[in-house]
Amino acid sequence: GAGVSQSPSNKVTEKGKDVELRCDPISGHTALYWYRQSLGQGLEFLIYFQGNSAPDKSGLPSDRFSAERTGGSVSTLTIQRTQQEDSAVYLCASSSRTENTEAFFGQGTRLTVV
Amino acid sequence: DAKTTQPPSMDCAEGRAANLPCNHSTISGNEYVYWYRQIHSQGPQYIIHGLKNNETNEMASLIITEDRKSSTLILPHATLRDTAVYYCIVRPRSNDYKLSFGAGTTVTVRA
Numbered sequence: 001g002a003g004v005s006q007s008p009s010n011k012v013t014e015k016g017k018d019v020e021l022r023c024d025p026i027s028g029h030t031a032l033y034w035y036r037q038s039l040g041q042g043l044e045f046l047i048y049f050q051g052n053s054a055p056d057k058s059g060l061p062s063d064r065f066s067a068e069r070t071g072g073s074v075s076t077l078t079i080q081r082t083q084q085e086d087s088a089v090y091l092c093a094s095s096s097r098t099e100n101t102e103a104f105f106g107q108g109t110r111l112t113v114v
Numbered sequence: 115d116a117k118t119t120q121p122p123s124m125d126c127a128e129g130r131a132a133n134l135p136c137n138h139s140t141i142s143g144n145e146y147v148y149w150y151r152q153i154h155s156q157g158p159q160y161i162i163h164g165l166k167n168n169e170t171n172e173m174a175s176l177i178i179t180e181d182r183k184s185s186t187l188i189l190p191h192a193t194l195r196d197t198a199v200y201y202c203i204v205r206p207r208s209n210d211y212k213l214s215f216g217a218g219t220t221v222t223v224r225a
Binding site for chain 1: 148152156157158159160163201211212213214215216217218
């Protein structure tokens with residue numbers, strides 16, 4: 001596709017269930033970022049991938065959160081035993097390895113934990 | 115740790131230029147200034163970036179002071195669709211770094 005694609009666009013889950021959020025970056029982009037944005041708040045960095053490795057996972061809020069990236073392309077963010085405070089929009093972005101290029105964001109997955 | 119300071123909000127009249135300030139007094143020599151905006155319910159959108167020279171593209175102009183401690187994003191003819199939160203970010207040259215978003219400036223363009 002032409003842009004960063006995220007799925008699902010909306011997800012409602014029950015407290016305690018696990019969820020997987022998917023990000024398809026722009027083809028050829030080696031860098032991939034996950035952010036989350038709670039209602040009315042700014043963007044909170046979660047994790048950054050370069051290829052399949054994650055040199056910066058400092059933003060993951062707890063060990064219930066994990067992410068992986070396979071084949072240097074698709075990434076999955078997994079939240080285990082979801083809590084109500086996990087409700088937010090989860091945004092993915094990708095960029096090329098070339099210096100000084102911009103990151104392109106997807107439209108996000110809106111997660112609601114009930 | 116956004117390393118930038120922006121006013122929380124500003125209003126602008128439709129058709130007029132909008133000048134958005136940003137302070138980045140601790141910027142280092144290898145860091146660029148990036149601007150993104152986020153329209154309600156959408157993902158952030160890249161606008162422009164620069165190192166020390168002024169930059170212009172189809173969306174905006176970026177004016178960076180000579181000491182690089184501050185910059186101004188200029189939207190030359192604001193429209194209602196420019197209403198958004200605008201983020202000023204400093205980031206090293208290499209793309210091996212995250213983008214750190216602060217609170218940004220909420221810009222409201224009024225008819």
